[in-house]
Amino acid sequence: MMIGVMATAVIKIYLALRKPGLRARRMNLYASALGFEAKDLARAEGTLHGRPACVVENQDRTLSVSIALDHPPALQIARDGLVGTLERALGTAVSSGDRAFDGRFVVASAGDRARARAAVDEGFKQVVKRLFDGFGVTALDTTRQPFLYKDKHLFGGRGILHAHVQRLDPKNAPALLARLDELAKLLEGVPLHVITLGGERRAERGATGSPRCAWCHADITGSEPDLVACEKCATVLHEACWAEQGGCPVMGCTSKTAERARERG
Numbered sequence: 568m569m570i571g572v573m574a575t576a577v578i579k580i581y582l583a584l585r586k587p588g589l590r591a592r593r594m595n596l597y598a599s600a601l602g603f604e605a606k607d608l609a610r611a612e613g614t615l616h617g618r619p620a621c622v623v624e625n626q627d628r629t630l631s632v633s634i635a636l637d638h639p640p641a642l643q644i645a646r647d648g649l650v651g652t653l654e655r656a657l658g659t660a661v662s663s664g665d666r667a668f669d670g671r672f673v674v675a676s677a678g679d680r681a682r683a684r685a686a687v688d689e690g691f692k693q694v695v696k697r698l699f700d701g702f703g704v705t706a707l708d709t710t711r712q713p714f715l716y717k718d719k720h721l722f723g724g725r726g727i728l729h730a731h732v733q734r735l736d737p738k739n740a741p742a743l744l745a746r747l748d749e750l751a752k753l754l755e756g757v758p759l760h761v762i763t764l765g766g767e768r769r770a771e772r773g774a775t776g777s778p779r780c781a782w783c784h785a786d787i788t789g790s791e792p793d794l795v796a797c798e799k800c801a802t803v804l805h806e807a808c809w810a811e812q813g814g815c816p817v818m819g820c821t822s823k824t825a826e827r828a829r830e831r832g
């Protein structure tokens with residue numbers, strides 16, 4: 568009897584000691600594969616492809632992988648199922664026009680629907696499929712706000728592309744991050760040389776992948792004489808469109824000042 572109680576106590580202590588040890592070891596594996604720093608038992612963070620990023624192990628051993636990106640459209644992507652049915656019922660689901668893709672995934676817009684729809688192009692679909700099929704990703708979203716101090720510190724005022732991952736072999740972590748970087752680039756828009764502003768700014772991507780005005784959605788080339796750029800996020804739009812909107816139309820950007828050609832030297 569006594570021996571039994573003691574044995575149970577010893578096993579309990581052993582398990583209690585072992586559990587954090589294993590967690591820490593797993594986190595160290597992710598950290599070393601990515602060149603990150605293991606911050607605690609469940610979190611590693613660093614910079615990859617020039618973006619602040621972190622890997623967090625949740626209580627159920629799934630992973631939350633997040634990387635920084637700038638001014639993405641607000642999207643949530645999941646495998647079709649109950650959530651998809653709900654999103655379709657609520658009218659927040661964005662159709663890609665591709666039955667095979669729409670039958671497997673549901674893309675929900677939490678903001679500008681036209682911008683979300685434009686983001687769902689061929690390149691986007693390819694990367695999303697690879698992430699879900701090749702890396703155990705079960706959900707993606709760009710709608711998270713940094714909540715914890717450590718996230719605010721890591722991501723600053725930038726947006727977050729977040730992937731929920733069922734299981735991930737640490738040696739595949741760099742490839743997963745590379746795919747997320749690819750998706751982030753697609754969502755961030757395209758660089759556009761604006762002649763009147765004398766340099767490169769950022770334009771939203773239209774449905775064909777070409778730059779467009781962030782407000783009226785007309786295609787732009789950068790050579791139009793009436794383009795302005797947001798002083799905060801560098802998004803390009805027509806001067807009249809800026810005036811109509813009264814500020815930057817990009818979700819999350821609250822800037823009221825635009826850079827105009829005539830203001831230059």
Ligand SMILES: [Zn+2]
Nearest residue numbers: 780783805808
């Ligand atoms: Zn416009």
Ligand SMILES: [Zn+2]
Nearest residue numbers: 797800815820
């Ligand atoms: Zn802006």
